[in-house]
Amino acid sequence: CVLRKIAERTPLQRLLEHLLRSMEKRDPQQFFAWPVTDSIAPGYSQIITNPMDFSTIKQKIDDNNYQNLQEFVDDFKLMCDNAMTYNHSDTIYYKAAKKLLHVGLKMVTPEKLRQLRPVLM
Numbered sequence: 001c002v003l004r005k006i007a008e009r010t011p012l013q014r015l016l017e018h019l020l021r022s023m024e025k026r027d028p029q030q031f032f033a034w035p036v037t038d039s040i041a042p043g044y045s046q047i048i049t050n051p052m053d054f055s056t057i058k059q060k061i062d063d064n065n066y067q068n069l070q071e072f073v074d075d076f077k078l079m080c081d082n083a084m085t086y087n088h089s090d091t092i093y094y095k096a097a098k099k100l101l102h103v104g105l106k107m108v109t110p111e112k113l114r115q116l117r118p119v120l121m
């Protein structure tokens with residue numbers, strides 16, 4: 001029988017998965033859960049050249065594609081910035097992105113990360 005290789009998680013992957021879950025909880029309407037399509041957002045792919053969403057971030061964690069925390073934070077910021085670029089400031093998407101960005105960045109301050117250490121050990 002083929003031995004199934006159980007995917008071991010590196011400490012960085014475990015940290016990023018924990019942060020991703022916390023960030024996803026702050027998006028209950030799941031506006032950021034999946035890639036934005038041109039059908040729901042006309043002209044999106046012409047305006048946003050580097051799309052990003054939580055499912056893509058999750059895949060990159062699973063593929064061990066992030067070398068460090070900063071690369072993960074950069075994708076999170078890209079996702080929020082895209083929404084604040086495409087959507088006008090009076091839309092629910094712009095406002096949700098602005099709030100999510102603020103809350104998400106607070107999760108990765110040195111103080112918050114220090115508190116995480118025992119939880120993840």
Ligand SMILES: COc1ccc(OC)c(-c2cc(C(C)=O)n3cccnc23)c1
Pocket residue numbers: 030031032033034035036037040041082083086087093
């Ligand atoms: C109304 O329900 C949904 C469901 C999923 C969405 O994106 C995955 C969105 C959505 C998400 C976005 C974003 C994030 O810009 N968006 C912009 C314009 C119109 N719709 C959206 C809305």
